[in-house]
């Protein structure tokens with residue numbers, strides 16, 4: 001096999017299918033929120049700032065190893081790259097902690113925006129990015145499973161994720177009444193949002209422009225000319241989607257198309273700033 005071979009979109013999807021059901025296996029919060037915390041959340045502050053996940057260094061690096069194991073198993077040709085990537089990770093407890101802190105800060109305090117999934121190349125920096133990015137998503141998805149018990153998504157209706165405060169990376173139109181659910185690419189939470197209007201700048205746009213791909217009624221992309229952002233969307237009438245994390249990766253070609261059209265994932269003015277003063281720093285960092 002060619003060791004120079006790049007990681008393709010299909011490869012990333014295959015790795016994700018392998019690890020997507022991964023569980024950390026124990027609670028990530030000190031205690032479930034009480035009425036006071038729930039009230040805080042209902043005022044528009046995502047859970048991550050109210051009852052933050054406690055993520056320790058050792059288990060986090062074990063999750064990275066698990067992701068690396070999946071890449072290695074599926075793509076033996078990438079063994080060297082995986083090895084190089086792992087070897088380049090910090091080795092001492094102190095440095096590991098600082099690294100984890102940086103990784104989590106990117107997820108937790110980033111004004112609602114999120115870097116797209118990384119397609120790793122032969123460069124070990126990109127392999128590290130992939131391994132740590134996937135590990136972060138897995139941990140956050142587990143945290144979101146816990147947090148799901150604390151609320152009903154119909155009470156939220158904001159453009160950012162009720163759990164981690166990120167902007168949506170995808171949405172789905174579903175059911176007879178064409179309800180719109182937003183989907184968080186970081187923690188996997190789905191939540192209800194108004195059928196019209198932009199989740200990024202929360203502008204009440206009456207007629208949202210959208211693109212439908214020629215030859216495919218399954219995907220469309222809503223764009224906002226107010227903040228120049230876009231939202232990829234799957235219509236469940238046309239086809240049942242896979243896990244939206246996979247759909248998000250499979251439709252990276254759409255991101256490219258929309259970026260070329262001048263749209264991006266711009267952070268809106270309201271983002272998660274609203275909750276920053278009221279929140280506590282994530283514990284365990």
Ligand SMILES: [Zn+2]
Nearest residue numbers: 161164184187
């Ligand atoms: Zn989220």
Ligand SMILES: [Zn+2]
Nearest residue numbers: 198201224227
């Ligand atoms: Zn907008």
